[in-house]
Amino acid sequence: MRRAGARPFGESQRCGASGYPARTNVCLLTMPPTKADVSSDPLGPLYSRPGFLFRRAHQIADGIFVQECADLGLTPPQHSVLIAVAHYPQLSQADVSRLIGFDRATVGQVVRGLAARNLVRRQGSAKDKRNKTIELTPRGERILLRASAAMARISRRLLTPLNPQERKLLLELLDRVTDELNTASRSPVKPARPRITVETDHQRPAINRGRRGQSSQTA
Numbered sequence: 001m002r003r004a005g006a007r008p009f010g011e012s013q014r015c016g017a018s019g020y021p022a023r024t025n026v027c028l029l030t031m032p033p034t035k036a037d038v039s040s041d042p043l044g045p046l047y048s049r050p051g052f053l054f055r056r057a058h059q060i061a062d063g064i065f066v067q068e069c070a071d072l073g074l075t076p077p078q079h080s081v082l083i084a085v086a087h088y089p090q091l092s093q094a095d096v097s098r099l100i101g102f103d104r105a106t107v108g109q110v111v112r113g114l115a116a117r118n119l120v121r122r123q124g125s126a127k128d129k130r131n132k133t134i135e136l137t138p139r140g141e142r143i144l145l146r147a148s149a150a151m152a153r154i155s156r157r158l159l160t161p162l163n164p165q166e167r168k169l170l171l172e173l174l175d176r177v178t179d180e181l182n183t184a185s186r187s188p189v190k191p192a193r194p195r196i197t198v199e200t201d202h203q204r205p206a207i208n209r210g211r212r213g214q215s216s217q218t219a
Contacts, residue, residue: 064157068150072143073117077102077110079151082136082144085120090133098190119143 046052065076074082080100085091088099097107111134114120119140122132136144159167182188 061154061158064154068154068157069147072147072150074143074147075110077106078114079144079147081107081110081114081134082119082140082147085134085136086141086144089135092131092133096134097187101185101187101189103187114140 041047062076065079069075069079077100080102081096084096084099088095091099093107093111094104096102096111097104100107102110111120111122115122117139118137120134121137122134124132159170162170
C-alpha cells in the first residue's frame with residue numbers, strides 16, 4: 001500500500017533546493033514534448049534566446065553546405081575566399097579578411113589549402129614583393145562555376161520552411177542585424193557592404209573577372 005499523500009511511482013517529485021526531479025516518468029524520456037509542454041520546459045529560455053537560435057541556424061547551414069558540396073571538397077570559408085578573389089582579382093590576404101569577415105590567420109590557412117589544390121595562386125605585388133596577392137587559377141574558376149548549382153540548392157533548402165514573403169523578410173532582417181551590429185564582430189566586414197537584393201531562382205550575379213573580362217555565374 002502507498003502511504004497517504006505519497007505520489008505514484010514515476011511521477012516527478014522535487015528534490016530539495018536543487019529543484020531537480022527525483023523520479024522521472026518513463027514517457028517523458030521517450031515522447032517528444034507537446035506544444036503545451038514547451039512553456040514549462042526548463043530549457044525554454046535557452047532555446048528562445050537569439051544567440052542560441054543564431055548558433056543553431058549556423059550549424060544547420062554548415063551541415064547543409066557540407067552535404068551539398070561533398071563532391072567539390074569545399075568548406076564555407078573556402079568558398080567565401082574563392083568568391084572574394086573572383087570578384088576582386090589580386091587581393092591581399094588582409095583584403096580578403098576584411099571583405100568576408102574572417103580573421104587573417106584563418107584566411108591565411110584557407111588560402112594555403114586552396115593553393116595546395118591549385119585553386120588559387122599567390123604572387124608578389126607589383127608595389128611590394130613581400131605582399132602576396134591572390135588570384136583564381138583556371139581550376140579554381142571551374143570549381144567555383146560548379147559550386148554555383150550547389151549554392152542554389154543550399155539556399156533553397158535553408159529557406160524551405162518559409163513561404164516567399166517570409167523568406168524575403170528573413171533575409172532583410174538578417175541583413176539589418178549583421179549590418180548594424182557589424183562592429184560587434186571579432187572580424188567586422190570592411191568596407192561595409194551594400195544592402196542585399198533578394199534573389200530569385202532566375203537571378204544570379206555574374207562574377208566580375210576584372211582585367212580578364214570573363215564572367216561566370218555563382219549563387
